[in-house]
Amino acid sequence: MSALSDETIRPSRDASLPDPEELMSRAEIEALQLTRLQQTLHHAYENVPAYRELYDSHGVKPEHLKTLEDLAQFPFTDKEFLRSAYPFKAFAVPMDQVRRIHASSGTTGRPTVVGYTERDIDTWATLLARCLRFSGVRPGDMVHNAYGYGLFTGGLGAHYGIEKLGGTVIPMSGGQSERQVQLIQDFRPRVILCTPTYLLALADTFRDAGIDPRETSLEIGVLGAEPWTQQMRHEIEETFAIKACDIYGLSEVMGPGVAGESWEMQDGPTIWEDHFRPEIIDPFTAEPLPTGQDGELVFTTLTKEALPIIRYRTHDLTRLEPGTDRPGHRRMGRITGRSDDMIILRGVNLFPSQIEEIALEIDELSPHFQLRLSRPGTMDEMTVHIERRPECDGAQAESAGQELARRIKVRVGSSCRVSVEEPGSLARSSGKLRRIYDERPR
Numbered sequence: 371m372s373a374l375s376d377e378t379i380r381p382s383r384d385a386s387l388p389d390p391e392e393l394m395s396r397a398e399i400e401a402l403q404l405t406r407l408q409q410t411l412h413h414a415y416e417n418v419p420a421y422r423e424l425y426d427s428h429g430v431k432p433e434h435l436k437t438l439e440d441l442a443q444f445p446f447t448d449k450e451f452l453r454s455a456y457p458f459k460a461f462a463v464p465m466d467q468v469r470r471i472h473a474s475s476g477t478t479g480r481p482t483v484v485g486y487t488e489r490d491i492d493t494w495a496t497l498l499a500r501c502l503r504f505s506g507v508r509p510g511d512m513v514h515n516a517y518g519y520g521l522f523t524g525g526l527g528a529h530y531g532i533e534k535l536g537g538t539v540i541p542m543s544g545g546q547s548e549r550q551v552q553l554i555q556d557f558r559p560r561v562i563l564c565t566p567t568y569l570l571a572l573a574d575t576f577r578d579a580g581i582d583p584r585e586t587s588l589e590i591g592v593l594g595a596e597p598w599t600q601q602m603r604h605e606i607e608e609t610f611a612i613k614a615c616d617i618y619g620l621s622e623v624m625g626p627g628v629a630g631e632s633w634e635m636q637d638g639p640t641i642w643e644d645h646f647r648p649e650i651i652d653p654f655t656a657e658p659l660p661t662g663q664d665g666e667l668v669f670t671t672l673t674k675e676a677l678p679i680i681r682y683r684t685h686d687l688t689r690l691e692p693g694t695d696r697p698g699h700r701r702m703g704r705i706t707g708r709s710d711d712m713i714i715l716r717g718v719n720l721f722p723s724q725i726e727e728i729a730l731e732i733d734e735l736s737p738h739f740q741l742r743l744s745r746p747g748t749m750d751e752m753t754v755h756i757e758r759r760p761e762c763d764g765a766q767a768e769s770a771g772q773e774l775a776r777r778i779k780v781r782v783g784s785s786c787r788v789s790v791e792e793p794g795s796l797a798r799s800s801g802k803l804r805r806i807y808d809e810r811p812r
């Protein structure tokens with residue numbers, strides 16, 4: 371036997387099997403959460419002055435938490451809390467224990483900086499591997515990773531997870547679509563990881579190269595980092611003849627892998643509650659809402675060392691649902707949008723995902739659209755610019771555009787203009803796609 375086949379140097383765990391925590395009952399999960407929550411509160415209070423000041427000013431102490439419900443006594447945190455600790459003041463460990471830093475760009479001002487200890491990186495890789503396995507990826511699979519590498523958590527986060535699972539990673543990153551197509555053709559990966567809109571952009575590049583996207587080696591897409599609808603899932607699955615599963619996460623809480631979706635059920639991401647305690651609150655009053663009601667998602671990390679996050683307001687709008695495939699862990703619904711992405715058009719609230727859902731019901735219209743907001747006079751206006759499908763002609767597309775405007779009026783309640791565009795004329799995604807162009811005077 372060669373030294374390389376020696377059993378003792380192999381990882382001890384069988385990566386194709388569920389982690390024991392994945393299979394815990396709800397009662398076991400809640401008991402684990404309580405212990406870990408108490409530890410996290412102490413860790414944050416003792417090591418991060420910003421948490422101590424926040425809790426002292428609210429008159430709460432870690433030892434006040436006796437049950438999971440007591441978490442509601444603790445104040446929320448948000449991006450501002452992290453920004454004011456820029457760059458490293460929210461870290462709860464000395465800098466020599468921080469092995470990696472990521473940052474989320476944010477549209478304005480300072481980036482939000484996040485840090486990881488060695489154990490944090492290992493937990494992250496384990497959870498990412500868990501998500502991939504849950505979504506049907508197996509040890510030995512080749513995985514084309516087209517999430518962006520760099521400060522964004524998508525690329526490196528997924529990378530370590532693929533390796534942890536025992537897959538072969540192609541560290542492609544985003545962009546360079548022709549090159550991506552060539553490598554997918556030559557290496558024949560079974561799995562692709564990227565944003566849903568980037569996968570659609572790749573479909574165009576395949577077709578431009580004379581390749582039917584249904585004929586590639588790809589069988590599974592693990593897609594996330596931006597909101598996408600069931601209609602979009604259907605579109606992607608049809609276009610590539612693959613199964614598309616959702617993956618959710620955010621840098622502040624960890625990165626990708628906070629929640630992943632079951633390949634069998636495809637019923638929304640399961641939140642890994644052995645590491646994260648989710649809550650749903652009313653986005654306006656911040657009152658906690660019961661399971662099943664729509665509101666803003668709030669997270670508390672239970673095991674993070676470098677950057678413990680307590681009651682962090684994500685601004686993501688969704689709901690919690692009971693667990694299914696992993697009954698001890700709750701699921702999240704699809705994300706309708708972010709509260710800061712909500713368009714208020716003449717008093718009516720709307721999200722790009724609502725437009726996506728309606729547009730994809732109309733055969734002549736493609737999933738490529740942009741929303742442009744303007745104020746030509748005193749009133750705000752929205753124009754939906756949407757490409758027609760290449761196979762339908764201009765006249766059909768015009769009436770499809772009118773039908774879209776009509777359905778938006780009926781279902782969302784706002785009047786808008788629809789401008790049907792030529793195939794390929796709108797900007798394509800290279801990662802998270804920008805849907806809203808706000809051209810209203812400030």
Ligand code: DLL
Nearest residue numbers: 474524594595596597617618619620621625626705
């Ligand atoms: O986007 C982490 C990630 C990378 C998740 C790759 C999944 C795959 P941030 O850049 O910090 O982190 O952005 C986080 O993206 O608050 C949501 O608004 C949105 N988001 C992430 N995943 C999903 C998803 C990464 N599956 C923000 N569905 C989050 C809808 C998502 N929105």
